[in-house]
Amino acid sequence: MIKSMTAFSQVSNTFDTITADVTIRSYNSRHLDIAFYGPESCQMFEEDIKKIIAKIHDRGRIEIKLFVQDDAKDPALFEVDDARTISYFNALKKIKEDLNLSADISLADILSARNVIVPSKKTLDSKNLWKAVETAMEKASSSLSFMRKEEGKNLYSDLTARMDYIESALKALEKEAEQVPMIYKHRLMERISYLTSDTEELDPVRISQEAAILADKSDVSEEIVRLYSHIKQFKGILDSEDSQGRKLNFLIQEFNREFNTIGSKAGMADLSHKVVDLKSELEKIREQVQNIE
Template identity: 35%
Template structure:
């Protein structure tokens, strides 16, 4: 399925500790790059938030915003951040082993670390909000994905029409190609006759030159490769995986074949079709830059 790299999604949920709000937005980017901004008391869950988002969104510059609007008495009393406390304890144990020290790791030491105690209701623990937070993240990604699918459908419709135009233009090139060879052969024979000015023509030599000329302007291979690349381009539309990079590569190959056709054919009629082909390829390339 074609999906856009640009999108926006939002979800929220009321909890015993107030409202959790998650917003996700992204713009075009060559790779998958994510930044997460969240309250300090949720930082121990940032890794899992990143993992959940990147499991669904493969490309784009992604921004995730997590807000926690505390209400009522929430925030008046200390809140114990169990996941962060465990992370600090693990780090202290590693430090003990690395330095070979046996000093005790006390509760007072861990509680004194930044954000282990945060402002919140004394009966509430941060780890109890993990399920709520991850559910809201999933909802935001679902909303985000829906927007990307809608925009992707619009991109696909436009690209499909332009691919049909490419097929039409290249069909005109294929139809014109045999006549180009015949006309070039006739012009070559006429020029030779003029140069010889009534002297006998060497038909065998002329036939050899015509064959060489025909080989130089033969675009059969380019037409076959163009058709093959275009078929692969169309088939990618139905892939369940992100196809933006594949489409971009195929466009480069299509453009290469079109350039070769233009240089080999050396014909005004084909040149006009080549201009039209390159114009459509550029428009498709601009659209493909938006695809995941």
Template identity: 35%
Template sequence: MAMSMTGYGTSTSHLENTMLTVEIRSVNHRYLDFTAKIPRFFLFLEDKIKKIIQSYFGRGRIEVYISIEGESFVKKTVKTDWDLMDQYMDQLGKAKSRYHLIGDIPAEILAAIPELITIREAEEYPDGLKDAILTCTKEACEQVRVMRQEEGVFLSNDLEERLNTIYNIVSLLQTNRIRVMEEYRERIQKRIRDHLDDNTVDQARVYQEIVLLAEKGDITEEVVRLLAHIEHFRGTLNTAEPIGRTLDFITQEMHREANTIGSKSTDTEISAYTVSLKREIEKMKEQLQNIE
């Protein structure tokens, strides 16, 4: 059964005073394209998240959004380089004595000296948050997959209907093929009779030319191949594997056969059927852009 590439899923988890939310959006794409917006201090999980996505989906643009609300995970601490401060104080004392300076050394001067007093950040987060992110990612993937499967059922039904329409058109082409060939032969014979004397023409050669000209307009092979493509399409549509690329290739082959029929035929009825055939194939190709 076909699976759509459009879907959405979300999962939340509460740990202590923290709320985790994982959102996943899936849209059409020729290949599997993964992007993630993850808080900086959990970027190390990106590769594991990507592997989870790859285990669920084969095609589509997958966007993962992870948000964490609650108490800040960044704990700030003040660090003083006392050895460096001792050197500064020693040098400032010498400067006062050397230049006969009066007054105390303001504390603001020490605070403004680079690398003397620094603020360090340490990341702390509730136990189990890393595992919760991966679990919520899987749960959101499940929701996306269910939505893609539901949409896939609709797409499969639509493709089945279009495939039946195409089959009916090809059947009409097959039915009219014999009529057209007979009319073609009669038209060639009439033109020969109108322009040549039957007594001066090699009849065997005439019929040979008729056969050669008739074969140029014969669409038997194209019709047979179209019927084979229809069966291949229907069989592929009912498989469980990702089928979008395979079905797209089949429709390209169907379109090629339809073009050949259109270039061969001079019959207005068959030409009309060919136009309808190509239109249905184009509509089918458009729908296939939504299938994984």
């Protein structure tokens, strides 16, 4: 079953006192392109996180956002910025000496400075942190894969219906194309008859040869046979278990090449209109195929 490259997943996991919240969004991309955004404490896990994603995803731009919170009670919520405090005290002391002030430097004076007392930088336990993050990532990656498959079902139904339409339209085109060589022959005979009405009769064998050459040039039976083969192959790829996006995209190019050839050979307005209709449907298919992993 095919998978879409466009999907979203969101998972939260708690281990001990640490909670990891993961959000993943995926978009179209020719290759697997993983972007990780997370707190500084989790940057060391980036490569391991990418490996988790790459296990079950082959293509797409995948953006991962990670948020971590530790709910452990910690009495040391604030700490003193020693360097800033000493520097500020020395500045106050210099002002006092330069201005020959008698007043003492108080604690209140020091505390009036900004960022002397700051929130403490808590160091998380790396083992517990990874356990919380790893499980969250695995769940989020699996959830993303599920959502891609669900969207893939919609793509499968749409592409199958459109390919059935192309097959049906191709059968109608085939019946009409079978008459093209004879139509060209009659046109050639009428044209020659008109141009040579006042002259000696031309060699009928030569006329037949010219008509056969013209009919052969307008014959699209080979292109139609190849198109039926492409349709069969397209449906087979849709039903395969492997990543199919690149194969289908290549096959769309082959479809387009055959349609262009038929259009150039047709030379009849009705057939040309049918080819335009087929190419329009093919373009819709091509747009959908861009979403397939």
